[in-house]
Amino acid sequence: MADRLLFSKTGRAKYISHLDLMRTFQRAFARAGIAIKHTEGFNPHPFVSIALPLSVGYSSQCEILEFGLLEGADPEEVPRRLTAAMPEGIIIHQCYPAQRKLKELTYLNYIMNFEYSEGxxxxxxxxxxxxxRRDSLVIRKKSNKAKAGYTEVDLIPLIQRFNLECQSDTLTLDAVVRAQNPGLNPELIRAAFCREYPDLAPDFVTFHRREVLDGDGKVFR
Structure with a gap:
């Protein structure tokens, strides 16, 4: 049975790419003296896998990493020891045995802040x-597999629900979107808004992943 970590990625750490984050974890396990399982073959290396990799520049409080503790390791000690070996902005909150398959992870809850410097x-x-609330909202998405270099995606079926909140200089979108097969990167919502309403385009947009959910809308771990 695999083990999992629940961790957050904020501040400057949100600019660490997925591949660099994998290497960061591999080195951190070694520095913390936490023995984990390795891959098999001619070039074995520590086995770590991050569910639904986060886009560079996005922050998150609910990232999940799958790995394997070797027998004798204390999972309750892992969060403290591993966090101490991590760069600023990455905090390990929990270490626990995996009970559910990752394919059950169905939705992601994102908070998007559309910021306007002049109000x-x-x-x-x-x-x-x-x-x-349109019936359809089609936008082009970059794709290395498509001959044209892009595919067309209808965003509306991929948005499960949303809520809006306004402040003097910020429009906050709280949205639950499909996580996989297919998933929706909230950057496409920003792109669609700026395309359809260029005069209302924000000066800056932040993206924060708040929670991962199953098909019933319950927290997935």
Whole structure:
């Protein structure tokens, strides 16, 4: 049976790429003196796998890493020891045995902040409401597999629910979207909004993954 870590990735750490993050964990396990399982073959290396890799620049409080503790290791000690070996911004919250298959991970809850340096336009909230309540919202998505270099994706079926909250200089979108097969990167929501309402395009957008959910909308671990 595999083991899992629940960890957060914030601050400067959100700019660490997926591959660099994998290497960071491999080195951190070694520095912390935590013995984990290795891959088999001619060039064995520590086995670590991150579920649904996070885009560079996104923060998260609910990342899941799968690995294997060797017998004799104390899982309760892992969060403290591993966090001490990690760069600033990566905190290990929990170590636990995997009970569910990763394919059961169905939805992701994202918080997107559309920030306006000169104050949020009054039209931004109704514009976002109109956009996400359409019957269809097709946008091009880059694809290395497609001959044209992109595929067309309808965002609406991939958005399970959403809520909007406004402040003087920020429009906050709290959205639950499909995680996989197919999944929705919330960057496409930003791109669609800026395409449809260029006059309301924000100066900056932040993306934060708040929770991972199963098909019933319950927290997945």
């Amino acid at each position: 949020r336009p009054q039209e931004s909230e109704p514009a976002m409401q109109e956009l996400l």
